[in-house]
Amino acid sequence: MRFGAAVLRGYEDPFAVEEVILNAGPADGEILVRIAGCGLCRTDLAVRHSAGRSPLPAVLGHEGAGVVVETGSPDTGLGPGDHVVLSFDFCGRCRSCLGGAPAYCDRFAALNLFGGRSENAARFTDGAGEALAPRWFGQSSFAEYAIVPARNAVRVDATLPLELLGPLGCGFLTGAGAVLNSFGAGPGDTVAVFGAGAVGLAAVMAATAAGALVVAVDRHPER
Ligand SMILES: [Zn+2]
Ligand SMILES: [Zn+2]
Incomplete structure (x- = not known):
């Protein structure tokens, strides 16, 4: 299938909307999602100055949400029409993944930042058939x-x-996860959040929901 995507071709280039091609539908355990909206995370912008550590050309974007169009196998627990929020990839087999902490997956950097799953290469190309x-x-x-x-x-x-x-x-699971999982904040605790952007405000909300006293510090008064 052919559709539009913002392609980053060089580390100092702008994101350019192009036609791209997906050469195969979802495999076992995968789903095809029609994207309804996507956040722009600082990590997406950081790639543009990463001096070659993340392979290009690439389609970035990792705060997507959308509607399931098709499932690759009946065991996904999802079906067409389901609304979903997407998150990071993890191996599912290392000690952290099996211990319920996929954010600490041994392969986190390789799978998410520095190349992804090699079996996916060639499934995704630009409009001229060149690999992304x-x-x-x-x-x-x-x-x-x-x-x-x-x-x-x-x-x-x-x-x-x-x-x-x-x-x-x-961004929101990062801020909230730090407060709820890493700190275990609760009633009687005081939490200071330095930087009240999206991640910081997620920490403020999570700490408030957990019953902690919260102080937010930022150089921008409007925050
Ligand atoms: Zn991010
Ligand atoms: Zn893992």
Whole structure:
């Protein structure tokens, strides 16, 4: 299938919308998602100055949310029409993954930042048939469609504004996860958050929800 995507071709280039080609539908355990909206994370912007550590040309974008179009096998737990938020890729087999902590996956950097799954190479090309880097953070969602492992997708309430939910899959789980999982903050704790951007505000919300006293510090008064 052919669709539009924002392709980054060089480390100092702008993102340019082009036609890209997906040569095969979802494989076992994967889903095809029509993207409704995608956040722009600092990590996407950092690649543009990464001096070659992330392979290009590539379709970035890793805070995608959308609607499931097709599933590659019946065991994905998802079906066409489901609204999903996408998150990072993980191996599912290392000690961290098996211990329920996929953010600490042994292969996190390789799978998400520095090349993705080699078996995905050649499935995704530009309009002229030239290879694009295998999917970024398991999704490459600066695009109209993305194929992702089903375990990277979380079904959400279909009454919520789907186009706004993508950042839950990166910036918001980072801020909230630090407070809830790493710190275990709760009533009686005081949490200071330095920097009240998307990640910091997620930490503020999570700490508030957990019953902690919160102080947010930022140089920008409007935050
Ligand atoms: Zn991110
Ligand atoms: Zn792992």
